[in-house]
Amino acid sequence: MSEKSGTALSRRQLLTMIGVSAGATAMYQAMHSLGFAAESKFQGPIRLSAAPKGASVLVLGAGIAGLVAAYELRNAGYQVQVLEYNPRAGGRNWTLRGGDRYTELGGETQECRFDPGLYINPGPWRLPYHHRGMLSYCKRLGVALEPFVQINYNAYLHSRKAFGGKPQRLRAVQADYDGHVAELLAKATRNHALDAEVTAEDQAILLSSLRSSGALDSNYRFVKGADSSERRGFERDPGGGLSARPAFSEPIALSDLLRSGLWAALSFGALYDMQTTMFQPVGGMGQVGQAFARELAPLIRYNAKVVDIHQDERGVSATFEDISAGSSRQTLRADWCVCTIPLSILSQIPMNVGASMARAIAAVPYCTGLKVGLQFKRRFWEEDEQIYGGITYTDLPIGQISYPSSRFFADGKGVLLGAYIWDMRNSMDFTSMTPAERVSKAVEYGSQIHPQYPKEFDNGIAVAWHRVPSAMGCFGLWSDATRAEHYDNLCAFDGRIVLAGEHASYMPAWQEGAVTSALDAIDRLQERAAAGAAA
């Protein structure tokens, strides 16, 4: 740390620093109120009582929620029928591979031209270890899992406005942030600034812990040397023989680090939803939907566009158009309906439910998320930069670049997640572009981080979720206010209809929200079915 930034630290400055790191607690509380960081309610495989004789259920939508509901209800003996708009199961659980064709709203068709074995997950792509519902279904359905590398200390943090636009290794930013904060806190402690808050006995322990947590030297300084380089990496790594002597690296100055804004990314790996170990299905997230589809094959009617849902005292009818066969209309009927159609679409389908559920369905706009997959002629991020999986975060509109967590060291081509955009400003902008423009922009922006891009780029594919015909949005966007007013009304049974999906959960966008909402819905369904049969 430079002399200038190391002296004359005011209490106010110190507290600003602590405030930045203490933000984790405030962060968790805010996340909790919004439904994030909620622990999965999954309590092991559901045990439904046997279906009343002849009881039937109509499941609308073959995404994760619909598939879970159909699978469990069928196992319990219900007569299950599933209607799905797409010609495949899974919904947003979806993997694009070489040879796949995808037509978005507006009519643009993209053909995925990835090499065999390479893929992109346009939707969900990772499974936290505590999403026990999803993990349980993967195990039961024989979907093999492998580690998903969330945190890679050798990936980059990048800001156009910092360090001349030169990407910094996460390793160095993390070490320098921890080191500088520890040094400041040690300084404040030794200057008796914390005497009112920390006993003398505890201050001694605190100082030891700061040396340990911040890699401080024996004088409680975070400076260039063995201690700091063992965290942030070396200018020249230690080796063997005559070239063995290491060269230490110079920490980033505190002020430069603070002003870079890169510290904003340091908490990502500490988030409950992002903590290691995370998993991914071998061969793509879409393996989960496909595995369910194999189980339920005869029950799912594909290419079925639901246009009307009507209930009466005895059952529920769903009218649909077979979009593969000239839009002829047909109607299916059952005793009960589990409707998992995204609210972006359900809000436009006539359905005779009460005013409170109808208002809830109409109250939720959808996130405009978007992904771009890019195939390159070689895995330059591994070969040139020793980046094996993980994520680079950037202030460029692409948001992040994620490196594949499988097939490390493979010869041949490789596929990156070249853009993953959630923020509304940029995702709306990207959605407005043609698919080719989105791919081209992702390459252009990514070149600022990886100069190999222009030479090594091969082809790409872009999926903007508002343009996906079956979803027309990425996931339900709740606010504290809309959740307080509408959430319970959305989830409550209305006659013979119950809704399920990530939109009916406190885990927005996560598949675990779809799983747990489906299990909660069918648990209530069986109670009603049993009560009806007994009456």
Added chain:
Amino acid sequence: MNKKRLAPPAAAVLCSAIALASIMLGGFAREGRARADTAGILDSEPFTSTDGRQIYEHVCRGCHMANGVGAIGAGRFPALTKNPALGSRQYMALTILMGKRNMPAFGAKYAIGFGGPPVILNEAQIAAVINYVRTNFGNHYTDPITAAQVGALDQGTH
């Protein structure tokens, strides 16, 4: 062991220090916290153009499509051509301000951000994009809306 809580005055300083940091730092880093890594570290610039066409092409076109033709999938994005709802500029203004079903709200009072701040359109921007849509894509309305009129409608909502 006698553990002292952070004394109230110190807590107040801490809070104001965080507030100070909030003012000094731009972008999403401003909040000093993230709800998911998808929040990223993007310093998202507010959308400032007051040109109706620019607003349409960067904010609206994603769903309403080029030339306002809309789209039909499992549901639909309404076309902005031959659509009688366009007859009411007030209806359009309220829809943009408050959102409707899957369409997000763009008024400062209603917009929900995610993974960054929401896109907020001010009165002048909303008037500009309404007037652009109502005089393009085969529409020939001759009664433009003013920013002040959008503002008055916004005042009336709650």
